[in-house]
Amino acid sequence: MGTSVYLFSGGQLRRKxxxxxxxxxxxxxxxxxxxxQEIYLFGEVDxxxxxxxxxxxxEILLHIFNSEYEYYMGTFYPREHLNAxxxxxxxxxxxxxxxxxxxLARRFVEGAARNMLQVLKYYRNRGKKVxxxxxxxxxxxxxxxxxxxxxALMALEGNIREQYYRAFDAIVLQEDFQFDRRTRRxxxxxxxxxxxxxxSLLYSAVLRETYKxxxxxxxxxxxxxxxxxxSLNLDVAEIFKPILVDRLIFTVLGKKMITRRDFDAKLExxxxxxxxxxxxxxxxxxxxxxxxxxxxxxxxxxxxxLIRLELYKVEKHVVEGEEYRPFVxxx
Amino acid sequence: MEDEIRINGTLVWYYTFCPRxxxxxxxxxxxDEDDENVVIGRFLHENRQPxxxxxxxxxxxxxxxVRRDSGTLVVTEVKKSRHSLKGARMQVLFYLIELRKxxxxxxxxxxxxxxxxxxxxxLTQEDRVKIEQTVEELRALLRRATPPPPKRIPACKRCAYxxxxxx
Ligand code: SF4
Numbered sequence: 001m002g003t004s005v006y007l008f009s010g011g012q013l014r015r016k017x018x019x020x021x022x023x024x025x026x027x028x029x030x031x032x033x034x035x036x037q038e039i040y041l042f043g044e045v046d047x048x049x050x051x052x053x054x055x056x057x058x059e060i061l062l063h064i065f066n067s068e069y070e071y072y073m074g075t076f077y078p079r080e081h082l083n084a085x086x087x088x089x090x091x092x093x094x095x096x097x098x099x100x101x102x103x104l105a106r107r108f109v110e111g112a113a114r115n116m117l118q119v120l121k122y123y124r125n126r127g128k129k130v131x132x133x134x135x136x137x138x139x140x141x142x143x144x145x146x147x148x149x150x151x152a153l154m155a156l157e158g159n160i161r162e163q164y165y166r167a168f169d170a171i172v173l174q175e176d177f178q179f180d181r182r183t184r185r186x187x188x189x190x191x192x193x194x195x196x197x198x199x200s201l202l203y204s205a206v207l208r209e210t211y212k213x214x215x216x217x218x219x220x221x222x223x224x225x226x227x228x229x230x231s232l233n234l235d236v237a238e239i240f241k242p243i244l245v246d247r248l249i250f251t252v253l254g255k256k257m258i259t260r261r262d263f264d265a266k267l268e269x270x271x272x273x274x275x276x277x278x279x280x281x282x283x284x285x286x287x288x289x290x291x292x293x294x295x296x297x298x299x300x301x302x303x304x305x306l307i308r309l310e311l312y313k314v315e316k317h318v319v320e321g322e323e324y325r326p327f328v329x330x331x
Numbered sequence: 332m333e334d335e336i337r338i339n340g341t342l343v344w345y346y347t348f349c350p351r352x353x354x355x356x357x358x359x360x361x362x363d364e365d366d367e368n369v370v371i372g373r374f375l376h377e378n379r380q381p382x383x384x385x386x387x388x389x390x391x392x393x394x395x396x397v398r399r400d401s402g403t404l405v406v407t408e409v410k411k412s413r414h415s416l417k418g419a420r421m422q423v424l425f426y427l428i429e430l431r432k433x434x435x436x437x438x439x440x441x442x443x444x445x446x447x448x449x450x451x452x453x454l455t456q457e458d459r460v461k462i463e464q465t466v467e468e469l470r471a472l473l474r475r476a477t478p479p480p481p482k483r484i485p486a487c488k489r490c491a492y493x494x495x496x497x498x
Protein backbone atom coordinates (compact mmCIF):
# COMPACT_ATOMS: atom_id res chain seq x y z
CA MET A 1 0.00 0.00 0.00
CA GLY A 2 1.24 3.44 -0.90
CA THR A 3 2.37 6.09 1.50
CA SER A 4 1.58 9.77 1.85
CA VAL A 5 4.17 12.51 1.64
CA TYR A 6 3.64 15.90 3.26
CA LEU A 7 5.72 18.82 2.04
CA PHE A 8 5.42 21.73 4.44
CA SER A 9 7.95 24.18 3.12
CA GLY A 10 8.17 25.92 -0.20
CA GLY A 11 10.45 24.78 -2.98
CA GLN A 12 10.55 23.00 -6.26
CA LEU A 13 9.21 19.55 -6.96
CA ARG A 14 10.77 17.99 -10.01
CA ARG A 15 11.05 14.73 -11.78
CA LYS A 16 14.55 13.42 -12.06
CA UNK A 17 14.76 10.25 -14.13
CA UNK A 18 12.67 7.82 -12.19
CA UNK A 19 12.42 9.67 -8.93
CA UNK A 20 10.88 12.79 -7.51
CA UNK A 21 13.14 15.43 -6.09
CA UNK A 22 12.05 18.14 -3.73
CA UNK A 23 14.44 21.05 -3.47
CA UNK A 24 13.76 23.49 -0.68
CA UNK A 25 15.78 25.85 1.51
CA UNK A 26 16.01 22.90 3.95
CA UNK A 27 17.90 20.84 1.38
CA UNK A 28 17.26 18.27 -1.31
CA UNK A 29 14.99 15.35 -0.67
CA UNK A 30 14.58 12.30 -2.90
CA UNK A 31 11.19 10.67 -2.84
CA UNK A 32 10.94 6.97 -3.72
CA UNK A 33 8.19 7.14 -6.28
CA UNK A 34 7.19 3.45 -6.31
CA UNK A 35 5.72 3.79 -2.87
CA UNK A 36 4.03 7.14 -2.99
CA GLN A 37 0.33 7.34 -3.47
CA GLU A 38 -0.26 10.99 -2.66
CA ILE A 39 1.62 14.19 -1.92
CA TYR A 40 0.33 17.10 0.14
CA LEU A 41 1.71 20.46 -0.87
CA PHE A 42 1.39 23.08 1.84
CA GLY A 43 4.17 25.47 0.93
CA GLU A 44 4.72 27.57 -2.15
CA VAL A 45 5.82 24.80 -4.51
CA ASP A 46 6.76 25.12 -8.16
CA UNK A 47 5.53 22.32 -10.36
CA UNK A 48 6.23 21.53 -13.97
CA UNK A 49 4.13 19.83 -16.59
CA UNK A 50 6.56 16.96 -16.86
CA UNK A 51 6.16 16.43 -13.15
CA UNK A 52 2.38 16.25 -13.53
CA UNK A 53 2.78 13.78 -16.37
CA UNK A 54 5.03 11.68 -14.21
CA UNK A 55 2.55 11.77 -11.31
CA UNK A 56 -0.23 10.79 -13.64
CA UNK A 57 1.73 7.86 -14.97
CA UNK A 58 2.67 6.72 -11.47
CA GLU A 59 -0.89 7.29 -10.23
CA ILE A 60 0.12 9.79 -7.59
CA LEU A 61 -2.44 12.29 -6.32
CA LEU A 62 -1.31 15.83 -5.51
CA HIS A 63 -3.34 17.67 -2.88
CA ILE A 64 -2.72 21.37 -3.07
CA PHE A 65 -3.23 23.77 -0.21
CA ASN A 66 -3.03 27.52 -0.46
CA SER A 67 0.45 28.26 0.77
CA GLU A 68 -0.36 31.37 2.73
CA TYR A 69 -3.62 30.38 4.35
CA GLU A 70 -3.28 26.62 3.93
CA TYR A 71 -6.87 25.97 3.07
CA TYR A 72 -7.49 23.17 0.64
CA MET A 73 -7.49 24.26 -2.99
CA GLY A 74 -7.84 21.09 -4.96
CA THR A 75 -6.38 17.80 -6.03
CA PHE A 76 -4.55 16.79 -9.13
CA TYR A 77 -6.33 13.51 -9.77
CA PRO A 78 -4.58 11.38 -12.39
CA ARG A 79 -6.57 9.88 -15.17
CA GLU A 80 -8.88 7.13 -13.94
CA HIS A 81 -7.16 3.81 -14.18
CA LEU A 82 -9.76 1.41 -12.83
CA ASN A 83 -12.46 2.12 -15.30
CA ALA A 84 -15.66 0.14 -15.20
CA UNK A 85 -18.33 1.74 -17.35
CA UNK A 86 -20.98 -0.37 -15.71
CA UNK A 87 -20.25 1.16 -12.30
CA UNK A 88 -20.33 4.71 -13.64
CA UNK A 89 -23.66 4.08 -15.35
CA UNK A 90 -25.12 2.73 -12.11
CA UNK A 91 -23.73 5.64 -10.12
CA UNK A 92 -25.39 8.08 -12.48
CA UNK A 93 -28.66 6.13 -12.40
CA UNK A 94 -28.78 6.55 -8.65
CA UNK A 95 -27.94 10.20 -8.95
CA UNK A 96 -30.66 10.92 -11.49
CA UNK A 97 -33.46 9.10 -9.69
CA UNK A 98 -34.62 11.55 -6.97
CA UNK A 99 -35.86 8.80 -4.64
CA UNK A 100 -32.74 6.73 -4.86
CA UNK A 101 -30.51 9.75 -4.55
CA UNK A 102 -32.35 10.92 -1.45
CA UNK A 103 -32.19 7.45 0.04
CA LEU A 104 -28.42 7.29 -0.34
CA ALA A 105 -27.98 10.87 0.87
CA ARG A 106 -30.01 10.04 3.99
CA ARG A 107 -27.74 7.12 4.72
CA PHE A 108 -24.72 9.41 4.78
CA VAL A 109 -26.43 11.84 7.13
CA GLU A 110 -27.69 9.01 9.31
CA GLY A 111 -24.19 7.55 9.56
CA ALA A 112 -22.71 10.95 10.36
CA ALA A 113 -25.30 11.57 13.10
CA ARG A 114 -24.79 8.14 14.64
CA ASN A 115 -21.04 8.69 14.81
CA MET A 116 -21.50 12.15 16.33
CA LEU A 117 -23.69 10.54 18.98
CA GLN A 118 -21.04 7.92 19.67
CA VAL A 119 -18.46 10.64 20.24
CA LEU A 120 -20.75 12.57 22.56
CA LYS A 121 -21.78 9.45 24.48
CA TYR A 122 -18.16 8.65 25.10
CA TYR A 123 -17.62 12.07 26.64
CA ARG A 124 -20.87 11.95 28.55
CA ASN A 125 -19.65 8.75 30.17
CA ARG A 126 -16.55 10.62 31.21
CA GLY A 127 -18.58 13.24 32.97
CA LYS A 128 -18.67 15.98 30.33
CA LYS A 129 -21.83 18.05 30.17
CA VAL A 130 -23.06 17.16 26.72
CA UNK A 131 -26.39 15.57 27.58
CA UNK A 132 -28.53 18.42 26.22
CA UNK A 133 -26.78 18.44 22.85
CA UNK A 134 -26.97 14.70 22.69
CA UNK A 135 -30.71 14.72 23.16
CA UNK A 136 -31.26 17.43 20.60
CA UNK A 137 -29.21 15.53 18.05
CA UNK A 138 -31.27 12.43 18.73
CA UNK A 139 -34.40 14.43 18.14
CA UNK A 140 -33.10 15.86 14.89
CA UNK A 141 -31.88 12.45 13.81
CA UNK A 142 -35.47 11.22 14.00
CA UNK A 143 -36.41 13.70 11.31
CA UNK A 144 -34.00 12.34 8.71
CA UNK A 145 -36.56 9.92 7.24
CA UNK A 146 -39.09 12.76 6.96
CA UNK A 147 -36.97 14.90 4.65
CA UNK A 148 -38.43 14.93 1.17
CA UNK A 149 -35.60 16.51 -0.76
CA UNK A 150 -31.85 16.69 -0.66
CA UNK A 151 -31.65 20.44 0.15
CA ALA A 152 -33.92 19.91 3.16
CA LEU A 153 -31.76 17.02 4.23
CA MET A 154 -28.67 19.20 3.86
CA ALA A 155 -30.26 21.81 6.08
CA LEU A 156 -31.13 19.19 8.68
CA GLU A 157 -27.59 17.90 8.54
CA GLY A 158 -26.40 21.45 9.15
CA ASN A 159 -28.58 21.70 12.26
CA ILE A 160 -27.33 18.42 13.60
CA ARG A 161 -23.75 19.44 13.09
CA GLU A 162 -24.34 22.81 14.70
CA GLN A 163 -25.69 21.11 17.84
CA TYR A 164 -22.78 18.77 17.80
CA TYR A 165 -20.15 21.48 17.49
CA ARG A 166 -21.79 23.38 20.31
CA ALA A 167 -21.00 20.44 22.56
CA PHE A 168 -17.30 20.91 21.83
CA ASP A 169 -16.94 23.67 24.39
CA ALA A 170 -18.03 21.30 27.13
CA ILE A 171 -15.51 18.73 25.94
CA VAL A 172 -12.50 20.93 25.26
CA LEU A 173 -13.03 23.28 28.24
CA GLN A 174 -10.41 25.77 27.09
CA GLU A 175 -10.95 29.48 26.87
CA ASP A 176 -8.64 29.61 23.86
CA PHE A 177 -10.68 27.17 21.86
CA GLN A 178 -14.29 28.23 22.11
CA PHE A 179 -16.49 27.15 19.26
CA ASP A 180 -18.73 30.24 18.86
CA ARG A 181 -20.05 29.39 15.41
CA ARG A 182 -18.89 27.45 12.41
CA THR A 183 -16.93 29.58 9.97
CA ARG A 184 -15.16 28.15 7.00
CA ARG A 185 -13.45 30.38 4.50
CA UNK A 186 -11.69 31.80 6.28
CA UNK A 187 -12.06 30.15 9.67
CA UNK A 188 -12.51 32.92 12.18
CA UNK A 189 -11.37 31.23 15.34
CA UNK A 190 -8.90 28.62 16.45
CA UNK A 191 -11.27 25.73 16.80
CA UNK A 192 -12.76 26.37 13.36
CA UNK A 193 -9.27 26.41 11.90
CA UNK A 194 -8.58 22.97 13.29
CA UNK A 195 -11.91 21.62 12.07
CA UNK A 196 -11.33 22.98 8.57
CA UNK A 197 -7.80 21.69 8.39
CA UNK A 198 -8.78 18.24 9.65
CA UNK A 199 -11.73 18.02 7.29
CA SER A 200 -9.49 18.88 4.33
CA LEU A 201 -7.12 16.08 5.24
CA LEU A 202 -10.07 13.73 5.45
CA TYR A 203 -11.53 14.80 2.08
CA SER A 204 -8.16 14.14 0.49
CA ALA A 205 -7.81 10.76 2.18
CA VAL A 206 -11.24 9.66 0.97
CA LEU A 207 -10.39 10.88 -2.51
CA ARG A 208 -7.23 8.84 -2.48
CA GLU A 209 -9.15 5.71 -1.52
CA THR A 210 -11.80 6.45 -4.14
CA TYR A 211 -9.06 6.36 -6.74
CA LYS A 212 -8.58 2.70 -5.86
CA UNK A 213 -12.20 1.80 -6.55
CA UNK A 214 -14.35 2.03 -9.66
CA UNK A 215 -16.37 4.90 -8.29
CA UNK A 216 -16.32 8.30 -9.92
CA UNK A 217 -15.64 10.91 -7.22
CA UNK A 218 -17.53 13.55 -9.20
CA UNK A 219 -20.87 11.89 -8.61
CA UNK A 220 -22.04 12.50 -5.05
CA UNK A 221 -25.51 12.20 -3.57
CA UNK A 222 -25.74 14.41 -0.54
CA UNK A 223 -23.32 16.97 -1.90
CA UNK A 224 -24.47 18.05 -5.28
CA UNK A 225 -22.44 17.14 -8.31
CA UNK A 226 -23.18 20.35 -10.12
CA UNK A 227 -20.41 22.72 -9.39
CA UNK A 228 -17.90 20.89 -7.33
CA UNK A 229 -15.19 18.92 -8.98
CA UNK A 230 -15.46 16.15 -6.42
CA SER A 231 -18.38 15.40 -4.19
CA LEU A 232 -18.61 11.70 -3.45
CA ASN A 233 -15.62 12.05 -1.15
CA LEU A 234 -17.46 14.77 0.76
CA ASP A 235 -20.41 12.41 1.23
CA VAL A 236 -18.32 9.57 2.55
CA ALA A 237 -16.20 11.90 4.68
CA GLU A 238 -19.33 12.84 6.68
CA ILE A 239 -19.30 9.38 8.22
CA PHE A 240 -15.72 9.68 9.37
CA LYS A 241 -15.45 13.30 10.52
CA PRO A 242 -16.55 12.64 14.10
CA ILE A 243 -14.43 9.52 14.57
CA LEU A 244 -11.30 10.63 12.77
CA VAL A 245 -11.10 14.42 12.72
CA ASP A 246 -12.95 15.51 15.83
CA ARG A 247 -11.46 12.91 18.12
CA LEU A 248 -8.04 13.96 16.89
CA ILE A 249 -8.81 17.58 17.73
CA PHE A 250 -9.84 16.60 21.27
CA THR A 251 -6.60 14.67 21.64
CA VAL A 252 -4.24 17.39 20.46
CA LEU A 253 -6.01 20.02 22.53
CA GLY A 254 -6.44 17.83 25.61
CA LYS A 255 -2.75 16.95 25.62
CA LYS A 256 -1.84 20.53 24.75
CA MET A 257 0.07 19.30 21.72
CA ILE A 258 -1.37 22.28 19.89
CA THR A 259 -1.88 25.58 21.68
CA ARG A 260 -2.69 29.11 20.74
CA ARG A 261 0.97 29.67 19.89
CA ASP A 262 0.62 27.38 16.88
CA PHE A 263 -1.68 29.82 15.12
CA ASP A 264 -1.30 33.00 13.18
CA ALA A 265 -3.93 35.68 12.94
CA LYS A 266 -3.97 37.25 9.52
CA LEU A 267 -6.12 39.81 7.92
CA GLU A 268 -8.49 37.18 6.63
CA UNK A 269 -8.72 34.86 9.57
CA UNK A 270 -6.88 32.46 11.79
CA UNK A 271 -4.37 30.00 10.40
CA UNK A 272 -2.34 27.11 11.68
CA UNK A 273 1.38 27.67 11.58
CA UNK A 274 3.77 25.08 10.28
CA UNK A 275 4.47 23.86 13.82
CA UNK A 276 0.78 23.18 14.34
CA UNK A 277 0.30 21.60 10.94
CA UNK A 278 3.17 19.21 11.57
CA UNK A 279 1.74 18.04 14.85
CA UNK A 280 -1.72 17.67 13.39
CA UNK A 281 -0.51 15.76 10.35
CA UNK A 282 1.61 13.33 12.33
CA UNK A 283 -1.32 12.60 14.65
CA UNK A 284 -3.50 12.23 11.57
CA UNK A 285 -1.22 9.64 10.02
CA UNK A 286 -1.06 7.77 13.29
CA UNK A 287 -4.83 7.72 13.51
CA UNK A 288 -5.30 6.49 9.94
CA UNK A 289 -2.88 3.68 10.68
CA UNK A 290 -4.68 2.61 13.85
CA UNK A 291 -6.38 -0.73 13.40
CA UNK A 292 -9.66 -2.06 14.63
CA UNK A 293 -11.10 -5.52 14.44
CA UNK A 294 -13.44 -5.94 11.49
CA UNK A 295 -15.98 -8.67 12.01
CA UNK A 296 -16.97 -9.71 8.52
CA UNK A 297 -13.51 -9.30 7.02
CA UNK A 298 -12.24 -11.33 9.95
CA UNK A 299 -9.08 -9.43 10.77
CA UNK A 300 -7.68 -6.10 11.87
CA UNK A 301 -8.05 -3.25 9.41
CA UNK A 302 -6.69 0.27 9.62
CA UNK A 303 -8.94 3.30 9.58
CA UNK A 304 -7.53 4.14 6.18
CA UNK A 305 -8.65 0.73 4.96
CA LEU A 306 -12.00 1.26 6.60
CA ILE A 307 -12.52 4.28 4.36
CA ARG A 308 -11.91 2.07 1.34
CA LEU A 309 -14.34 -0.53 2.67
CA GLU A 310 -16.94 2.20 3.05
CA LEU A 311 -16.50 3.07 -0.61
CA TYR A 312 -16.85 -0.58 -1.56
CA LYS A 313 -20.16 -0.60 0.30
CA VAL A 314 -21.34 2.39 -1.70
CA GLU A 315 -20.22 0.65 -4.88
CA LYS A 316 -22.20 -2.44 -3.91
CA HIS A 317 -25.22 -0.32 -3.16
CA VAL A 318 -25.36 1.13 -6.65
CA VAL A 319 -24.19 -1.94 -8.57
CA GLU A 320 -25.85 -4.74 -6.67
CA GLY A 321 -28.64 -3.01 -4.80
CA GLU A 322 -27.15 -4.20 -1.53
CA GLU A 323 -28.25 -1.57 0.97
CA TYR A 324 -25.46 0.62 2.20
CA ARG A 325 -25.19 0.65 5.97
CA PRO A 326 -22.71 3.25 7.14
CA PHE A 327 -19.94 2.39 9.53
CA VAL A 328 -20.74 3.34 13.11
CA UNK A 329 -17.97 3.39 15.70
CA UNK A 330 -18.42 1.00 18.60
CA UNK A 331 -17.16 3.38 21.21
CA MET B 332 -27.63 -7.32 -24.97
CA GLU B 333 -27.37 -10.97 -26.01
CA ASP B 334 -24.35 -10.66 -28.24
CA GLU B 335 -22.61 -8.32 -25.83
CA ILE B 336 -21.94 -11.18 -23.50
CA ARG B 337 -18.48 -12.21 -24.44
CA ILE B 338 -17.44 -15.46 -22.94
CA ASN B 339 -13.74 -16.06 -22.80
CA GLY B 340 -11.51 -18.63 -21.21
CA THR B 341 -10.62 -16.49 -18.26
CA LEU B 342 -14.28 -16.07 -17.39
CA VAL B 343 -14.76 -19.83 -17.57
CA TRP B 344 -11.86 -20.15 -15.21
CA TYR B 345 -13.29 -17.65 -12.71
CA TYR B 346 -16.67 -19.29 -13.01
CA THR B 347 -15.33 -22.62 -11.82
CA PHE B 348 -14.26 -20.94 -8.59
CA CYS B 349 -16.95 -18.45 -7.94
CA PRO B 350 -19.79 -17.31 -10.21
CA ARG B 351 -19.84 -13.96 -8.48
CA UNK B 352 -16.24 -13.35 -9.41
CA UNK B 353 -17.00 -14.15 -13.05
CA UNK B 354 -19.88 -11.67 -13.05
CA UNK B 355 -17.77 -8.88 -11.53
CA UNK B 356 -14.96 -9.53 -13.99
CA UNK B 357 -17.38 -9.48 -16.90
CA UNK B 358 -18.32 -5.90 -15.90
CA UNK B 359 -14.68 -4.83 -15.78
CA UNK B 360 -14.98 -4.50 -12.04
CA UNK B 361 -11.39 -5.57 -11.60
CA UNK B 362 -10.40 -6.40 -8.05
CA ASP B 363 -8.19 -4.57 -5.60
CA GLU B 364 -4.86 -4.14 -7.30
CA ASP B 365 -2.98 -3.83 -4.03
CA ASP B 366 -3.89 -7.42 -3.32
CA GLU B 367 -0.89 -9.68 -3.28
CA ASN B 368 -2.48 -12.40 -5.38
CA VAL B 369 -3.30 -9.96 -8.13
CA VAL B 370 0.28 -8.79 -8.17
CA ILE B 371 1.53 -12.35 -8.54
CA GLY B 372 -0.99 -13.02 -11.29
CA ARG B 373 0.09 -9.98 -13.23
CA PHE B 374 3.72 -10.92 -12.84
CA LEU B 375 3.04 -14.39 -14.19
CA HIS B 376 1.14 -12.96 -17.08
CA GLU B 377 3.88 -10.55 -18.00
CA ASN B 378 6.64 -13.09 -17.69
CA ARG B 379 5.18 -16.19 -19.11
CA GLN B 380 6.12 -16.32 -22.72
CA PRO B 381 9.25 -18.35 -23.28
CA UNK B 382 10.60 -18.54 -26.78
CA UNK B 383 8.51 -20.27 -29.38
CA UNK B 384 5.23 -19.39 -27.71
CA UNK B 385 2.70 -17.13 -29.23
CA UNK B 386 -0.35 -15.39 -27.96
CA UNK B 387 -3.21 -15.74 -30.42
CA UNK B 388 -6.74 -14.50 -30.30
CA UNK B 389 -9.54 -16.96 -30.76
CA UNK B 390 -13.06 -15.70 -30.26
CA UNK B 391 -12.88 -13.52 -27.19
CA UNK B 392 -9.92 -15.29 -25.68
CA UNK B 393 -6.21 -14.82 -25.88
CA UNK B 394 -4.38 -18.13 -25.93
CA UNK B 395 -0.78 -19.10 -25.51
CA UNK B 396 0.04 -21.67 -28.12
CA VAL B 397 3.09 -23.61 -29.15
CA ARG B 398 3.60 -25.91 -32.06
CA ARG B 399 5.45 -29.07 -31.27
CA ASP B 400 7.99 -30.60 -33.65
CA SER B 401 5.54 -33.42 -34.19
CA GLY B 402 3.18 -30.88 -35.72
CA THR B 403 0.68 -30.88 -32.85
CA LEU B 404 -0.68 -27.54 -31.78
CA VAL B 405 -0.62 -27.15 -28.00
CA VAL B 406 -2.52 -24.61 -25.93
CA THR B 407 -0.73 -23.87 -22.68
CA GLU B 408 -2.10 -22.33 -19.57
CA VAL B 409 0.22 -21.27 -16.78
CA LYS B 410 -1.09 -21.14 -13.24
CA LYS B 411 0.54 -20.25 -10.01
CA SER B 412 -0.53 -23.20 -7.94
CA ARG B 413 -1.95 -26.65 -8.06
CA HIS B 414 -5.08 -25.41 -6.25
CA SER B 415 -6.35 -23.92 -9.43
CA LEU B 416 -5.74 -26.86 -11.72
CA LYS B 417 -9.31 -28.07 -11.86
CA GLY B 418 -10.52 -24.71 -13.04
CA ALA B 419 -7.56 -24.31 -15.34
CA ARG B 420 -8.44 -27.61 -16.96
CA MET B 421 -11.93 -26.30 -17.72
CA GLN B 422 -10.42 -23.19 -19.17
CA VAL B 423 -8.13 -25.12 -21.49
CA LEU B 424 -10.93 -27.45 -22.52
CA PHE B 425 -12.94 -24.38 -23.42
CA TYR B 426 -10.11 -23.22 -25.65
CA LEU B 427 -9.89 -26.61 -27.31
CA ILE B 428 -13.58 -26.48 -28.14
CA GLU B 429 -13.28 -22.96 -29.49
CA LEU B 430 -10.44 -24.10 -31.71
CA ARG B 431 -12.30 -27.18 -32.87
CA LYS B 432 -15.27 -25.02 -33.85
CA UNK B 433 -12.86 -23.33 -36.18
CA UNK B 434 -11.61 -26.61 -37.53
CA UNK B 435 -8.40 -26.74 -35.57
CA UNK B 436 -7.43 -29.81 -33.60
CA UNK B 437 -5.22 -29.08 -30.63
CA UNK B 438 -4.11 -30.43 -27.31
CA UNK B 439 -3.72 -28.61 -24.07
CA UNK B 440 -1.28 -28.47 -21.24
CA UNK B 441 -1.34 -26.99 -17.78
CA UNK B 442 1.87 -25.66 -16.36
CA UNK B 443 2.68 -24.81 -12.75
CA UNK B 444 6.20 -23.37 -12.99
CA UNK B 445 6.78 -23.20 -9.27
CA UNK B 446 6.06 -26.88 -8.90
CA UNK B 447 7.66 -27.88 -12.22
CA UNK B 448 4.44 -29.53 -13.11
CA UNK B 449 3.00 -30.09 -16.59
CA UNK B 450 -0.30 -31.81 -17.18
CA UNK B 451 -1.67 -32.86 -20.54
CA UNK B 452 -5.29 -32.07 -21.45
CA UNK B 453 -7.13 -33.91 -24.20
CA LEU B 454 -10.69 -33.14 -25.17
CA THR B 455 -13.11 -36.05 -24.80
CA GLN B 456 -16.73 -36.25 -25.81
CA GLU B 457 -17.70 -36.19 -22.17
CA ASP B 458 -15.71 -33.02 -21.51
CA ARG B 459 -17.31 -31.43 -24.46
CA VAL B 460 -20.81 -31.88 -23.15
CA LYS B 461 -19.75 -30.67 -19.74
CA ILE B 462 -18.07 -27.53 -21.00
CA GLU B 463 -20.92 -26.62 -23.25
CA GLN B 464 -23.28 -26.95 -20.35
CA THR B 465 -21.03 -24.80 -18.19
CA VAL B 466 -20.82 -22.11 -20.84
CA GLU B 467 -24.61 -22.05 -21.06
CA GLU B 468 -24.86 -21.57 -17.30
CA LEU B 469 -22.24 -18.88 -17.41
CA ARG B 470 -24.07 -17.08 -20.16
CA ALA B 471 -27.26 -17.09 -18.10
CA LEU B 472 -25.39 -15.79 -15.09
CA LEU B 473 -23.81 -12.93 -16.98
CA ARG B 474 -27.17 -11.90 -18.36
CA ARG B 475 -28.32 -11.09 -14.83
CA ALA B 476 -28.43 -7.41 -13.89
CA THR B 477 -26.71 -8.04 -10.58
CA PRO B 478 -24.17 -10.61 -9.43
CA PRO B 479 -25.11 -13.42 -7.06
CA PRO B 480 -24.46 -12.31 -3.47
CA PRO B 481 -21.16 -13.41 -1.94
CA LYS B 482 -21.03 -16.86 -0.40
CA ARG B 483 -18.22 -17.89 1.92
CA ILE B 484 -16.16 -20.45 0.06
CA PRO B 485 -12.56 -21.60 0.51
CA ALA B 486 -11.48 -19.49 -2.46
CA CYS B 487 -12.52 -16.30 -0.61
CA LYS B 488 -9.37 -16.55 1.46
CA ARG B 489 -7.11 -15.97 -1.48
CA CYS B 490 -9.50 -13.87 -3.54
CA ALA B 491 -8.67 -10.27 -4.37
CA TYR B 492 -12.37 -9.40 -4.16
CA UNK B 493 -12.34 -10.36 -0.50
CA UNK B 494 -12.63 -6.86 0.87
CA UNK B 495 -15.15 -5.80 -1.71
CA UNK B 496 -17.37 -8.81 -1.03
CA UNK B 497 -17.19 -8.76 2.74
CA UNK B 498 -16.99 -5.05 3.53
S1 SF4 C 1 -14.37 -13.14 -2.13
FE1 SF4 C 1 -15.41 -15.10 -2.24
S2 SF4 C 1 -17.47 -14.59 -2.91
FE2 SF4 C 1 -16.20 -12.82 -3.36
S3 SF4 C 1 -15.58 -13.10 -5.47
FE3 SF4 C 1 -13.98 -13.93 -4.18
S4 SF4 C 1 -14.45 -16.08 -3.99
FE4 SF4 C 1 -16.29 -15.07 -4.74
